[in-house]
Amino acid sequence: MIYGIGNDICDVRRIRESLSRHGERFAEKILSDAELVTWRQRSERWPERGVRYLATRFSAKEAFSKAIGLGMRMPMTWRDCEIAKLPSGQPVIRLHRGLKDWFEGQGLSAHVSVTDETDYAASFVVVERP
Numbered sequence: 065m066i067y068g069i070g071n072d073i074c075d076v077r078r079i080r081e082s083l084s085r086h087g088e089r090f091a092e093k094i095l096s097d098a099e100l101v102t103w104r105q106r107s108e109r110w111p112e113r114g115v116r117y118l119a120t121r122f123s124a125k126e127a128f129s130k131a132i133g134l135g136m137r138m139p140m141t142w143r144d145c146e147i148a149k150l151p152s153g154q155p156v157i158r159l160h161r162g163l164k165d166w167f168e169g170q171g172l173s174a175h176v177s178v179t180d181e182t183d184y185a186a187s188f189v190v191v192e193r194p
């Protein structure tokens with residue numbers, strides 16, 4: 065049974081602006097430890113890839129916050145909602161700390177899809193309860 069759905073569209077230009085204004089501090093606020101490693105690798109090779117990576121994570125986390133019906137309110141936090149990847153490339157949601165406990169305590173599971181074009185990143189999340 066579907067528990068909730070959420071989507072979000074993110075302006076890549078705003079992410080670029082925030083990154084140039086606040087530097088790494090902005091990425092550190094949004095990304096989990098594992099995501100930060102990927103972000104640094106991508107940014108080192110080509111800064112624009114880092115911007116796009118951060119924009120898609122930003123939109124997926126917001127979409128997830130809507131699908132669970134909380135928005136960005138505890139136990140939902142940016143860093144506890146990680147968008148990881150399967151070997152096939154498919155994105156998956158991996159939760160941490162209090163958010164993981166809350167989510168798993170209700171027997172929920174999530175599905176996520178992300179996309180981006182020149183100026184926008186967008187995501188869609190479905191949360192299920194068996």
Ligand SMILES: CC(C)(COP(=O)(O)OP(=O)(O)OC[C@H]1O[C@@H](n2cnc3c(N)ncnc32)[C@H](O)[C@@H]1OP(=O)(O)O)[C@@H](O)C(=O)NCCC(=O)NCCS
Nearest residue numbers: 069070071072073126127129130131132133134135136137
């Ligand atoms: C959900 C949230 C992350 C989206 O913020 P945003 O990126 O600025 O806005 P978006 O345009 O992407 O999305 C806004 C839509 O999210 C939806 N939304 C808001 N709160 C939501 C929630 N708890 N669960 C699911 N969807 C929610 C609404 O449909 C809203 O559109 P509407 O105001 O026209 O009805 C943000 O609103 C939030 O964290 N809300 C919870 C905290 C809160 O409500 N603070 C204010 C207290 S009055």
